[in-house]
Amino acid sequence: MNILIMGMGYVGVATALLLTELGWQVTGLDPNKSRIRTLSHGVLPFYEPGLDEMLRTHLASRRITFTSEIGQAIDDNEVIFLCVGTPSGSDGSADLQFIKEAAESIGKHMQGYRLIVIKSTVPVGTNEQVVQWINQAQPSAIPFDVVSNPEFLREGSALQDALEPDRIIIGSDNDQATELLRSLYKHVNGPVVVTKPKTAELIKYAANAFLASKISYMNELARLCTKMGVNIADVAVGIGMDHRIGPHFLRAGIGYGGSCFPKDIHALLFTAREHDVDLTILEKVVQVNQTQALYYMNIWEQLLGSFNGKTIAVLGISFKPDTDDIREAPAIGIISKLLENSAVIRVHDPIAKLPKSMLSKHLKQFDSVEKTVQNCDAVILCSEWKQYMTMDWEQLKRRLKQPYLFDGRNMLDGAQMTAQGYHYSGIGMSWTEIK
Ligand SMILES: NC(=O)C1=CN([C@@H]2O[C@H](COP(=O)(O)OP(=O)(O)OC[C@H]3O[C@@H](n4cnc5c(N)ncnc54)[C@H](O)[C@@H]3O)[C@@H](O)[C@H]2O)C=CC1
Ligand SMILES: O=C(O)[C@H]1O[C@H](OP(=O)(O)OP(=O)(O)OC[C@H]2O[C@@H](n3ccc(=O)[nH]c3=O)[C@H](O)[C@@H]2O)[C@H](O)[C@@H](O)[C@@H]1O
Numbered sequence: 001m002n003i004l005i006m007g008m009g010y011v012g013v014a015t016a017l018l019l020t021e022l023g024w025q026v027t028g029l030d031p032n033k034s035r036i037r038t039l040s041h042g043v044l045p046f047y048e049p050g051l052d053e054m055l056r057t058h059l060a061s062r063r064i065t066f067t068s069e070i071g072q073a074i075d076d077n078e079v080i081f082l083c084v085g086t087p088s089g090s091d092g093s094a095d096l097q098f099i100k101e102a103a104e105s106i107g108k109h110m111q112g113y114r115l116i117v118i119k120s121t122v123p124v125g126t127n128e129q130v131v132q133w134i135n136q137a138q139p140s141a142i143p144f145d146v147v148s149n150p151e152f153l154r155e156g157s158a159l160q161d162a163l164e165p166d167r168i169i170i171g172s173d174n175d176q177a178t179e180l181l182r183s184l185y186k187h188v189n190g191p192v193v194v195t196k197p198k199t200a201e202l203i204k205y206a207a208n209a210f211l212a213s214k215i216s217y218m219n220e221l222a223r224l225c226t227k228m229g230v231n232i233a234d235v236a237v238g239i240g241m242d243h244r245i246g247p248h249f250l251r252a253g254i255g256y257g258g259s260c261f262p263k264d265i266h267a268l269l270f271t272a273r274e275h276d277v278d279l280t281i282l283e284k285v286v287q288v289n290q291t292q293a294l295y296y297m298n299i300w301e302q303l304l305g306s307f308n309g310k311t312i313a314v315l316g317i318s319f320k321p322d323t324d325d326i327r328e329a330p331a332i333g334i335i336s337k338l339l340e341n342s343a344v345i346r347v348h349d350p351i352a353k354l355p356k357s358m359l360s361k362h363l364k365q366f367d368s369v370e371k372t373v374q375n376c377d378a379v380i381l382c383s384e385w386k387q388y389m390t391m392d393w394e395q396l397k398r399r400l401k402q403p404y405l406f407d408g409r410n411m412l413d414g415a416q417m418t419a420q421g422y423h424y425s426g427i428g429m430s431w432t433e434i435k
Pocket of ligand 2: 153155156208215248250253254259260261320
């Protein structure tokens with residue numbers, strides 16, 4: 001069976017390669033021609049471990065091709081996955097313009113039966129809306145089905161998450177369509193849950209919102225830990241051993257970021273408001289996240305005396321390690337706050353780059369940690385790249401003007417750093433506790 005993937009972003013490329021790996025013939029479509037050229041040359045347009053190798057293998061076997069020619073692509077493929085972006089609108093709702101455009105072009109170009117699979121994260125009711133958009137765009141009635149199949153992969157571990165998902169959710173009202181999609185995934189190692197399209201759509205938002213709630217809960221508790229001299233990481237171990245709670249997503253830090261948690265929670269809150277329901281817990285989850293980095297910046301500022309006129313190294317600008325994605329990254333908010341406070345900032349990330357438009361004589365990015373920390377008054381760690389955990393901090397200290405080390409991800413051993421002479425402060429631990 002031939003499969004078309006519309007949208008060559010993180011999800012589209014990962015899905016395309018997964019389906020190719022499973023033995024299907026796959027075409028990746030994107031209106032962005034330079035993205036298509038790059039992919040056709042075996043280069044990923046973003047950083048994602050493991051995917052580049054898989055891309056080159058499958059290009060060589062001709063199991064995967066890339067195109068911007070929409071009419072031909074819809075003509076050639078019986079199953080079409082929608083993996084286009086669903087960004088936040090100005091009111092917080094999910095902006096469905098790319099979904100609508102994709103649905104309309106399917107309606108316009110399809111010549112025979114098509115199964116349309118919505119993988120993008122979309123609000124409840126979008127499945128029905130896509131059916132209407134396709135119907136309206138069809139010059140004459142041709143049968144098709146639309147099923148919802150939300151994606152749960154994480155950036156940085158997309159390949160592993162796609163190959164071994166915790167579950168595959170299929171939201172469908174039609175048994176034949178369900179079986180067709182199920183057959184595509186038959187070699188994937190993960191349970192399949194078949195449900196209604198609306199339920200599938202809500203499961204996706206509910207999962208992201210729940211994960212974000214765990215993080216904000218721990219982050220708020222971390223503030224109390226800081227006041228009381230208790231270490232939040234120890235609390236996380238103790239509560240995480242209860243299997244009803246589980247050990248994951250309990251890491252306190254400077255807040256969650258990325259292209260999905262913030263936008264998806266705003267979209268869910270928007271949906272709730274449309275239905276006159278207050279999701280008060282979720283509103284607080286957002287509030288805690290928006291204030292978490294600032295809360296600890298205030299503490300760090302007190303420890304340092306002031307940020308004004310100080311030179312600060314910011315290590316790790318991506319929203320988490322193993323990705324080059326800086327969308328909604330907490331580091332960006334921290335950098336803005338430092339600039340407001342007239343600090344000079346020196347930035348490093350193993351992969352991610354600050355946009356050129358952000359750089360100035362007060363904000364520079366360097367290609368090595370050694371150069372970055374030279375003559376700095378403090379180092380702020382913003383994402384837990386392995387490189388930062390394993391490097392020689394004793395050597396680095398000699399390059400610093402003052403050995404202040406603010407660990408926004410609790411990635412280093414505070415006692416060890418203190419023993420090495422650092423003024424170390426993490427999230428959710430008293431700064432006097434380890435002196
Ligand atoms: N990034 C992630 O880790 C995850 C994202 N999602 C969801 O998946 C969806 C896609 O996310 P990303 O891959 O991050 O998006 P992205 O923004 O990286 O890529 C979207 C791509 O769609 C293309 N596009 C726009 N209109 C198109 C059209 N009419 N036809 C074909 N391509 C078109 C764009 O040019 C772009 O390359 C979103 O709804 C997101 O919420 C879900 C799970 C994980
Ligand atoms: O819908 C999506 O796009 C995806 O969103 C998240 O994936 P992702 O944003 O790639 O990254 P996560 O690993 O979930 O991390 C998100 C943020 O939470 C932070 N985080 C995570 C875990 C934790 O314990 N503490 C914590 O602060 C990370 O640093 C990061 O900033 C979900 O984990 C995926 O299941 C989902 O498919």
